Amino acid sequence: MSLFFNTTVSGIQLGLCYAIVAFGMYIAYSILDFPDLSTDGTFPLGGVIGTILLYRAGVHPIIALMGGFVAGSVFGALTGILHVKFKISKLLSGIIVMTALLSITLALTTLLTQTEYTVSNYSYIAHGINGLFNKGVNKTNPYLVIVILLALVIVIKILLDLFFKSKAGMMLIATGNNETLITSLGKDVGFYKILGLSIANGLVGFAGALYAQMTMNYDNTSGTGKVVLALASVIIGLAIFSKAKFVKPTTAVIVGALIYALALNYFTLVDKNGTYLKLMNAVAFALILIINNLVKKQRIKKKKISPKTPTNIDDQVMNILSLPDKQETIEDVPVTEEAQS
């Protein structure tokens, strides 16, 4: 029971931290239809930058999180630039940045060791680094950790909701929906894609810095699986609340992240060494996509049999040389319907 309870508490902590990664993926995937693989790289990047700022610059832990945001957003913008300016596909742009970051994050650890040697782990406690959740070797009470995390997540959620209601935020949403409209409004579509990916990866970098502070350890491999985890969280969250119009997508994404993180954490009760955790992550994600596609198909079927507007023959005769009536196709359904409706 106690083990189960502890697993629940740590699951909630992880879920709240991952909710911020999922916010990023919501922007990249749901809004911009860009399954952003650079996430796996910008997560540890935020972690290492945040840790360096804490350890070497002695900044406040919140400033360290902001540092993670800035670092993530720079590389998010790079992913966007590769795609927009150099016409590299979405997936490949993400892979390029992610791969580059494997080396970059490792190289940055030399700023922690202050030697030529890199490390794959760097403990906050062993090095006396003070994060949000520890003062020296004293760890914060786990419930207080949850409260702090929740406060951060809620602040970010509110900021995002406000942003989506601003002119710039609405343009970002419109970019994913109809690029032609953005051009018609006199704005550069590419700019909004780069902006969106920049914000998305900023959030991921922020979460990476937070994760390091929360686990009191910088782990160079902490990014692995974050794309899948974030995508799963977004899809679950949005699917659960697809019928509830009053629930904001940001709220839905938080719930999705909590559910997914808890489920994976409970799995570690069975899989004690964590050997199968990534496999579980992959299988669960595949199942989510499969189920989601089935639900979507069902929905489209329903749409197809809806009656068409009757047309009046007399009117048609009036229309000399007019084109045959083009029925509306279901093309209007956004590509990422599963994530939006």
Place this chain on the structure above:
Amino acid sequence: MIELIDISKKFNAHTVNETTVFSDFNFTVEKGQFISVIGSNGSGKTTLLNITAGSILPDVGKVLLNGKDITTQPEFIRARRFGRVFQDPSKGVASNMTIMENLSLADNKGKMFGLTRGVSKKKFQEYQDMVASIGLGLEDKMHVKMGALSGGQRQSVSLLMATMTPIDILLLDEHTAALDPKTAEVVMQLTNKIIKEKNLTALMVTHNLRYALEYGNRIVMMHQGHVILDKKDKEKEKLVVDDVLNLFNNISIEVGN
């Protein structure tokens, strides 16, 4: 005034699919003209609009706006002074946003899209009145997502959006073709009303001969990248459907279809 000067345009140059749409094509749109463009499929009407709007670059030639060379100016920049409505009703609006939100975006065209509130409550009445003037009962649906509206309703809102801010020209590419005849008529009349009220310059491609003759003050027929009929004002008024239809048929016979 918009001038297309000595425009040449080929698609898929140097391949078996090479198509020459224009060679040494010249076309001038005077301020205040409302031009209907008709012509057979593939005659270059859409390409004409695309080159004007900057969606595609001509291989050779220039595009001038009020005497200024805008040939290579990016599409999104010249869009600030252009209005455009497409055949596909979903292209002119953001379908995952409400009418109110769409109109708010369009109203801000040409200005900064910063961090201030996207939708201003103060403007609600103004927008609702605009929408009510269409006469499709949309005034009660200000907070309904565009995606939930019919093609005709979306196309009408697209028209409002394209003409909300001052523009040098309105480009319409078969914007009524995807609608049922009754709705097409409503949208066509709305188009005419807006163009007249705002004194707009417009270039409208249509396959509907009746619209082409009834509306606008200049008619242009295109065939294989050439203008084969161009009448304006009084001369245009004298034209009847049969004249145009005969010309159309003659061409069709000439090219054997």
